[in-house]
C-alpha cells in the first residue's frame with residue numbers, strides 16, 4: 001500500500017516539475033513514506049533518519065519530509081523528536097505537498113495530518129516505481145472501518161472509502177495498454193469495497209469481474225480479504241474467470257476463538273474453517289496465505305496450540321508471521337495488558353515459523369512434476385541466464401532463459417524446488 005501511495009506522491013510532484021531519483025545523494029527533497037503497524041517498523045524509520053542526517057548537515061537546503069502512517073500517528077511530535085525533519089504529512093494530505101514544500105522552504109516547518117472522508121486520489125495517475133513494467137498495484141480503497149483491537153490502521157489511515165470504479169477501470173486499462181500484464185487491487189478490506197452512485201451500487205465481486213474483463217491475458221490479484229466478509233459470491237466470480245489468480249490472502253491472526261474475540265475480529269475459528277472449505281470447494285487449486293500474530297494479550301499455551309493446529313489443518317501456502325507489538329491508542333493498548341513476556345512471544349513465533357516453513361515446503365514439493373502457466377516478470381535475481389515469474393497461485397518459478405521476454409506467458413514444468421522457489425523448464429509458449 002505504501003508503494004502505491006509513493007507512486008501517487010511521485011505523480012503529484014512530477015506534475016510540479018520535480019524529477020524522481022533513486023540516488024539519495026542527488027536528492028534536493030527526501031520524502032520517507034512510513035509504516036506504523038508494529039513498533040519495529042517505526043524503529044527502522046528512526047534509524048533511516050539518523051543515517052541521512054549527514055546529508056542535511058552538509059547542505060541545510062535539502063528538505064526532508066516524513067510522510068504516511070507514522071507522520072499521522074505522531075503529528076507535530078515528530079518535529080520535537082527528529083530535528084532533521086522539515087515536513088510531517090499524513091496519508092490523506094498528499095495533494096497539499098506542493099504548498100507544504102513551499103512553506104518548509106520558506107523556513108517554517110510544515111505539518112498537515114488531516115484525515116479525509118473522501119480522498120482516494122482518484123484522477124491522479126500514479127507514476128510506476130516497480131521496475132519490471134509487468135506487474136502493478138492499483139489502490140481501490142483507503143482506510144479501514146474495522147476495529148481490530150491490536151491495529152493502528154483505522155487511526156492512521158482514517159475511515160474506509162472506496163474509489164470510483166470507473167477511475168479504477170481507467171487506470172487498469174491504461175496499465176494494460178502500457179504493457180502491464182498483472183494488477184493487484186489493494187485495500188485494507190477489499191470485501192467491503194462499495195461504491196454508490198445515482199442508485200447504482202458496485203461491490204467488490206462486480207469490480208473484480210469488470211477488471212478481469214478488460215482482457216483475458218491480464219492477470220488480476222487482490223489483497224487483503226477479511227474472513228468475516230469473504231463471500232461465496234466473490235469466490236464464484238474468481239472461479240468463473242481464469243485470469244483472476246488462484247490465490248487468496250486471508251489473515252487469520254489466531255487459531256483461538258477466545259483470542260479472536262479479544263482481537264475484535266468478528267469471526268471464530270470454526271467460521272474461518274468454513275471459509276477455507278468454501279475456497280477449496282468453489283476454487284479447486286486455490287492457494288491460501290495468511291497473517292498470524294503470536295503472543296497477543298493473555299494468550300495461553302492452549303490458545304497458541306490452537307493457532308498451531310489451525311496452521312496445520314489449513315495447510316497455508318505462505319504466511320506473514322509477527323510478534324504482537326502494542327500500538328499506542330489502540331483498544332488493546334487501552335484495555336488489555338501486554339502481558340506475554342518477550343521470550344515467550346519469541347518462542348511461540350519461532351514455533352509458528354518452523355511449522356509454517358515445513359508446510360510451505362510441503363506445498364512446493366507437491367508442485368514438482370506439474371505444469372504451471374507462468375507470467376514472466378524478468379530475469380531471476382541470481383542469474384541473467386534464468387527467467388523468473390509467478391504461477392497463478394503466487395509461487396515464484398525460475399527457469400532457463402530460452403529467449404522469451406518479460407510480460408509473456410509460458411508453460412513451465414516444475415522439476416524441483418528450494419525453500420522459496422520452484423525450479424523448472426519451459427514446456428511450450430502460450
Ligand code: 5AD
Pocket residue numbers: 037038150151152251253291292293322323324325326327
Ligand atoms: N502487532 C503485530 N502484528 C500486527 N499486525 C497488525 N497490527 C499488529 C500489531 N499491533 C499484523 C496483522 C495484519 C498485518 C498487516 O500486520 O497480522 O494482518
Ligand code: SF4
Pocket residue numbers: 144145146147148151152153154188189226
Ligand atoms: Fe487493521 Fe483489522 Fe483494518 Fe486489517 S481489518 S487494517 S487488521 S483494523
